Amino acid sequence: MTAPDEAVTAPNAAVTAPDESEQAVSTTQPATGRPTDRTTDRTTDRPAGESLLQVRGLQKHFALRQGIVFQRRIGAVRAVDGIDFSVGPGESLGLVGESGCGKSTTGRLITRLLEPTGGSVVFDGEDITHRPPARMREARRNLQMIFQDPYSSLNPRHTVGTIIETPMRLNGINPPQGHRKRVQELLETVGLSPEHYNRYPDEFSGGQRQRIGIARALALRPKLIVADEPVSALDVSIQAQVVNLLQDLQREFGIAFVFIAHDLAVVRHFSERVAVMYLGKIVEIAGRESLYTRPRHPYTHALLSAVPEADPDATERRERIRLAGDVPSPIDPPSGCRFRTRCWKAKDRCATEEPPLARVAGSPAGHLTACHFPEEPTVAARGEDIVLDPALG
Amino acid sequence: MSVQTPPHPAGLAPAPAPFLDVRDLRVHFPTEDGLVRSVDGVSFTLEKGRTLGIVGESGSGKSVTSLALLGLHKGTRAQVSGEIRLEGRDLVALPEAEMRALRGRTVSMIFQDPLSALHPFFTVGSQIAEAYRVHHKVSKKEARDRAVEMLKRVGIPQPERRAGDYPHQFSGGMRQRAMIAMSLVCDPALLIADEPTTALDVTVQAQILDLIGDLQEEFGSAVVIITHDLGVVSDVADDILVMYGGRRIEYGSTRDVLKNPQHPYTWGLLRSMPHLTGDVGERLDPIPGSPPSLIHLPGGCAFHPRCAYKGWVPDGRCTRERPELRLLSGSARHLAACHLTDEAKQEIRGGTGPDDHAATARTAR
Numbered sequence: 001m002t003a004p005d006e007a008v009t010a011p012n013a014a015v016t017a018p019d020e021s022e023q024a025v026s027t028t029q030p031a032t033g034r035p036t037d038r039t040t041d042r043t044t045d046r047p048a049g050e051s052l053l054q055v056r057g058l059q060k061h062f063a064l065r066q067g068i069v070f071q072r073r074i075g076a077v078r079a080v081d082g083i084d085f086s087v088g089p090g091e092s093l094g095l096v097g098e099s100g101c102g103k104s105t106t107g108r109l110i111t112r113l114l115e116p117t118g119g120s121v122v123f124d125g126e127d128i129t130h131r132p133p134a135r136m137r138e139a140r141r142n143l144q145m146i147f148q149d150p151y152s153s154l155n156p157r158h159t160v161g162t163i164i165e166t167p168m169r170l171n172g173i174n175p176p177q178g179h180r181k182r183v184q185e186l187l188e189t190v191g192l193s194p195e196h197y198n199r200y201p202d203e204f205s206g207g208q209r210q211r212i213g214i215a216r217a218l219a220l221r222p223k224l225i226v227a228d229e230p231v232s233a234l235d236v237s238i239q240a241q242v243v244n245l246l247q248d249l250q251r252e253f254g255i256a257f258v259f260i261a262h263d264l265a266v267v268r269h270f271s272e273r274v275a276v277m278y279l280g281k282i283v284e285i286a287g288r289e290s291l292y293t294r295p296r297h298p299y300t301h302a303l304l305s306a307v308p309e310a311d312p313d314a315t316e317r318r319e320r321i322r323l324a325g326d327v328p329s330p331i332d333p334p335s336g337c338r339f340r341t342r343c344w345k346a347k348d349r350c351a352t353e354e355p356p357l358a359r360v361a362g363s364p365a366g367h368l369t370a371c372h373f374p375e376e377p378t379v380a381a382r383g384e385d386i387v388l389d390p391a392l393g
Numbered sequence: 394m395s396v397q398t399p400p401h402p403a404g405l406a407p408a409p410a411p412f413l414d415v416r417d418l419r420v421h422f423p424t425e426d427g428l429v430r431s432v433d434g435v436s437f438t439l440e441k442g443r444t445l446g447i448v449g450e451s452g453s454g455k456s457v458t459s460l461a462l463l464g465l466h467k468g469t470r471a472q473v474s475g476e477i478r479l480e481g482r483d484l485v486a487l488p489e490a491e492m493r494a495l496r497g498r499t500v501s502m503i504f505q506d507p508l509s510a511l512h513p514f515f516t517v518g519s520q521i522a523e524a525y526r527v528h529h530k531v532s533k534k535e536a537r538d539r540a541v542e543m544l545k546r547v548g549i550p551q552p553e554r555r556a557g558d559y560p561h562q563f564s565g566g567m568r569q570r571a572m573i574a575m576s577l578v579c580d581p582a583l584l585i586a587d588e589p590t591t592a593l594d595v596t597v598q599a600q601i602l603d604l605i606g607d608l609q610e611e612f613g614s615a616v617v618i619i620t621h622d623l624g625v626v627s628d629v630a631d632d633i634l635v636m637y638g639g640r641r642i643e644y645g646s647t648r649d650v651l652k653n654p655q656h657p658y659t660w661g662l663l664r665s666m667p668h669l670t671g672d673v674g675e676r677l678d679p680i681p682g683s684p685p686s687l688i689h690l691p692g693g694c695a696f697h698p699r700c701a702y703k704g705w706v707p708d709g710r711c712t713r714e715r716p717e718l719r720l721l722s723g724s725a726r727h728l729a730a731c732h733l734t735d736e737a738k739q740e741i742r743g744g745t746g747p748d749d750h751a752a753t754a755r756t757a758r
Contacts, residue, residue, distance in 0.1 A: 098594035099565070205683050235450040236621055240665035240679030247676065262594065269667040269677065292669060306599035307669055308624030312648045314670075315627050322603060323596045325550070326564040389548055389600050 045273070045285045045368050051086035052224055052256050053110065057119035058083050060105050064331065078330050079105040081280035082119065084357070089223065092250060092257040094271030094288075096264055096303075100327050101277040103260045104148075107226045110258060111145045112136050124223060141171050144217035148229035150209035154201040160187070160212055161197040167219045186215040191245060207238035214245065224256045231266060243270060264307050268292055273366075276300050279330055279338040282357055286367035296360055296367070296374040299339045302386075324388035337372065344386050345373045410481055411438040412615055413583060418475035418485075420457050420466060427688040431457040433639040434475070439632075441582065444609065444616040446626030446647070448662075449636035450684050455619045458636075459587045461485075462617065463502055464492040479583065498528040501581035503605075505588035507568035511560040511575075518544070518556025521575045528579050543574035547604060566597035573604065580612050587619045602629050623662060627651055635659050638685050638695035641718060645727035655721055655729035655738065657700045694732065702741060706732040 061076035080102040087093045095103045108114040110121055112128060120129045128139050144167075147153035154163055164183045168175070175182040184194035190211040201209055210230060217225050227246065231239040243266060250257055261267050267274055268288055275285040276299065284297040295301045302321040309315060323342045328334055336354050340346040349372055357370040420432040432454040439445045449455045460466055466473050467489045477484040479500065484492065504510040512520060521540035522533065529536070537556070544552035547570040560568055569589065576584060586605060590598035606629055609616050620626060626633050626647065633650040635643040635658065643656040654660055661680035682699040685691055693712040697703050703711040710732050718728040722735055733741070 098596065207683060235684065236623075236662055237450060237665050237680035238683060240667075240677035241681075243667070244677055244679060263667075264595070265667040265669050268669060269673055288673065302596060304669065306595040308599070308602070308622065308628040309669060310623035310627045310651055310663060310666060312627055312651055320599070320603075322600055326566045326597060327594075387603075389603070 045085055045275075045366055050088070051122075052089045052091075052124060053087040053258070054122040055083060055085050055106075055110065055119070056122075058106070058109055058116055058121065059118035060102075060109055060114060061117045075331055078280050078333060080109060081330075081333070083277070083280075083282045085275055085282065085285060087224065087256050087258060090250070090254040090256055091273065092259055092271040094267035094274040095258060095260045095277060096262060096267050096274060097277035098262065098303075098327055100279075100330060102280040102330070103262075103277050104228050106277070107145070107228045107258060107260050111140070111143055111226050113145075137171065141220045142223040144220060144222040144225050146210075146213050146217050146225060146227040146230045149233055150206050150213060151201075151233075153213055154209055156201055159198050159200055160192075160204075163201070163212060164216045164219050167216060171220060173220065183215075183219075186218055189218065189249075190215045191241075205238075207234050207241060210234060210242055211245065214242075214249070218249065218253075221253070222255060224258065226258045226260070228260045229262070230259075232261060232263060239266070246270065264292075264303060276303065279327060279333050281338060281370065282368075283339060283371070284367075284369045285357070286363070286369075290364055290367045294363075294367075296363055296369040297339075297371045298343050298345055298373075298375060301375050320385040320387065322385075322387040322389045337370070342388070344388060347373065410478070412441045412480060413439040413617075414476070414478040415462075416476040416478070418458065418461060418477060419473070420454075420461050421472045423470060423472070424688075429687045430639050430690065431687055432461065435634075435636070435639075435641055436475075437632075437634050437641075437644065439583075439615045439617065441615050442609070442613045443632070444606075444618060444630045446630030446633045447617060447619045447636060448621065448623060448626055448633060450621060452638075452684050452687060453636040454639035454687075455636050456587055457639075459502070459585045459617065459619050462583070462585055463496055463500055464489070467492060494528075497524055497576075497581070498579040499581055500583045500585065501576040501579065503569075503572050503576050503584065503586040503589045505591055507565070507572040507592075508560060510572060511568060513560055516557050516559055517563065517571045518558075521556075521571070521578055524575050525578045539578060540574070543578050544571065546608075547571070547574045547577075548600075549574075566593055566600065569593060569597075569601055570604070573601070573608070577608055577612065577614075580614075582614055583617070584609070584614045585617045585619070588621070589618065590625065591620070591622070598625075605629065623651065623666060635662075638690050639687055640695065641728075641730065642696065643729045644718065645721075645724070645729075649721075649724065649727040653727070655727065656696075656731050657702050657733070658696050659729075661699075694730070702733060702737075705737045705741065 058080055059082055060080040061078050063073050064075045064077065065071040066074045083106065085093065095106060097103045105114065109116050112131065116129055120127060123139060123143055126139070128136065131139065161180065161183050164186055165179050168179060180197065184197055187194055187196055192208060192211055201212065204212065230246065231242050234242060247270060249255055259267060259271050272288060273285065274288050274291050275282045276297065277283065278299050284291065284295065284300045291300065292304065295304055302323050305319055305321040325342060328341055334341045336352050337350040340350040355370045355372045357368045359367060360369045360374045363369065416436050418432055418435045422429040422431060435458055437445060447455045447458060461473055462477060464484055464487065473485055475485060511517065518537060518540045521543055522536035525539050526536045541552045541556050544556055549555050549567060549570055563571060589605065590601050593601060602625065605616065618626065618629060630647050633645065633647050634641055635650065635656065637658050643650055643654065643659050650659065654663060664678040665680055667677060680699050685695055691698050693714055694716050697711040700711065716730045716732045718730045721727040721729060
């Protein structure tokens with residue numbers, strides 16, 4: 001990476017990029033929670049301090065309609081169904097879950113590519129939940145997005161220069177050194193060459209295209225970038241290059257990230273805090289250390305046990321949890337706890353009463369779990385295999 | 394033409410012929426831009442009841458290899474040479490009509506994307522039944538019963554009812570199960586799974602991998618699983634073949650390749666992967682550059698432009714001379730194609746135990 005000049009310094013002077021030592025400290029959560037569970041403490045996912053992004057009760061229901069002329073509403077896909085979280089300046093929050101859990105919809109609601117059905121999104125002190133599109137441009141200056149597919153997210157008829165320049169022109173930003181120079185600086189920042197300015201996207205490989213998308217997101221020096229599966233379309237060896245690049249940018253410019261991915265290992269590497277989503281709800285949110293070593297929600301536990309590791313010893317040691325079936329339909333989610341239909345611990349109470357997302361006994365502060373019967377706060381003592389799949393004897 | 398590389402890692406087995414014996418397989422595609430050497434001299438063996446994992450990035454030739462095993466390059470412009478001996482019979486030389494009789498019955502395939510591999514117009518049950526009726530003289534009723542039985546076997550709830558459903562009525566994981574049911578309906582002796590779980594979520598992926606393993610145990614099939622995910626092969630494979638630029642660069646048992654990798658590319662793949670445990674403060678260690686073009690493959694070792702260790706080999710041999718697969722000293726069947734001497738590899742690893750591939754990262758820089 002090239003050293004950025006003044007034009008590319010942190011967008012917010014108050015925000016200092018966390019250096020590596022700080023980062024390491026911030027992820028180590030105290031192992032023991034405070035003995036008294038005060039209400040204030042029980043439901044906040046982040047320790048005190050100002051938030052850059054506040055999401056409260058966010059909902060998105062896609063209406064299902066029937067009929068051609070007189071369309072009747074016959075139901076709704078409850079893609080995101082009341083989620084709360086916050087992201088601090090310069091912080092990276094990971095959003096993980098299986099397909100259909102609402103993680104991508106959440107990303108699009110935050111950037112207001114979709115209109116929320118309910119709840120609120122407060123970004124940088126301003127409520128942008130229902131801000132009209134014309135006025136969103138202002139907020140998008142600080143709120144950018146990186147998309148999953150490096151092929152469809154770049155206009156094939158525009159040169160790389162035009163693609164990266166456009167956000168600046170739209171926002172009336174005229175860098176002192178001129179657009180062209182600035183774009184070339186950005187290209188260098190993301191590890192491409194300034195000579196690529198006049199090339200077209202089809203001349204680049206997937207990894208390089210993703211870098212162009214990143215340069216475009218950086219062009220306005222945003223405070224927050226929503227990255228929706230930024231590396232899942234890339235080859236393993238290229239994936240690591242892009243993850244490292246994003247990490248450098250986060251640390252150097254103090255950019256906060258909402259990092260959406262289905263790959264738990266990538267998220268662990270990139271995000272200090274991680275939220276696990278299931279059927280439109282956050283079922284668990286915690287600092288990465290706490291979440292990956294002491295998952296309390298059975299779903300988180302099952303997810304972690306399902307990730308194959310490239311280590312034959314780990315494969316032998318690992319406890320297997322094999323859930324039955326797939327994620328149920330978000331049109332008609334199960335009552336009470338949404339995970340109960342695939343959960344091996346489900347009892348009657350789970351069907352009638354929805355568990356709140358709160359700190360459960362034995363979890364450190366900031367580790368919230370939505371479960372009536374949370375797992376033991378340790379993975380050291382692994383239990384027996386849990387196999388619910390009828391086909392697996 | 395290159396020197397013949399040893400066809401099987403054992404190197405000691407002229408004894409009983411292996412169940413599947415691929416020798417010096419080449420698949421070349423003539424294009425306007427030049428000859429694309431997708432697969433260029435690949436050899437491996439596989440016994441019944443065993444699983445081989447073929448690993449590589451996009452463009453490494455792994456999928457083209459799998460299509461060759463099924464004889465799906467016949468009648469296309471592809472130039473296939475070499476031998477694919479299945480129970481002694483050479484599939485490369487086999488006429489299409491005879492190949493068709495084998496396909497689906499003796500050799501079967503699970504594709505990556507079940508939505509495009511299943512016909513949207515026919516019910517899942519009828520498609521599975523058809524696959525059975527092509528190879529067995531049975532009534533429609535019997536074939537349908539067999540289809541329902543297979544759906545039940547792969548864990549589809551209410552199989553009688555679901556057999557009448559169309560593919561779009563199935564979820565992703567169920568479609569993949571239906572594909573598996575279809576590929577296993579004739580009890581194939583060789584099952585090829587091309588990225589069978591790439592499109593699936595992790596919990597479903599784990600189900601499917603377990604299912605393939607269970608069914609393999611039950612039917613005693615040989616399985617070739619093609620994937621880019623080293624985690625998946627670690628889970629299911631007995632042997633691993635690592636491909637790069639259409640060629641083999643490392644081949645050995647799963648434990649050998651993952652715990653004691655011998656090729657800088659394999660080191661790179663393992664180091665660039667993020668893990669669920671261990672230190673997160675450490676940066677990922679990517680392989681620089683990107684995979685090579687198969688038309689203009691770099692001379693010498695195809696990996697040399699991305700290799701951090703070519704300086705360890707004297708006289709720039711890596712850029713001039715293609716390394717042959719060599720047996721690792723002290724190992725019966727662990728092959729790697731690299732000019733680095735064992736001593737140099739030891740030194741690169743900083744004298745740490747052979748099990749510690751992570752240590753190589755630090756000492757190399």
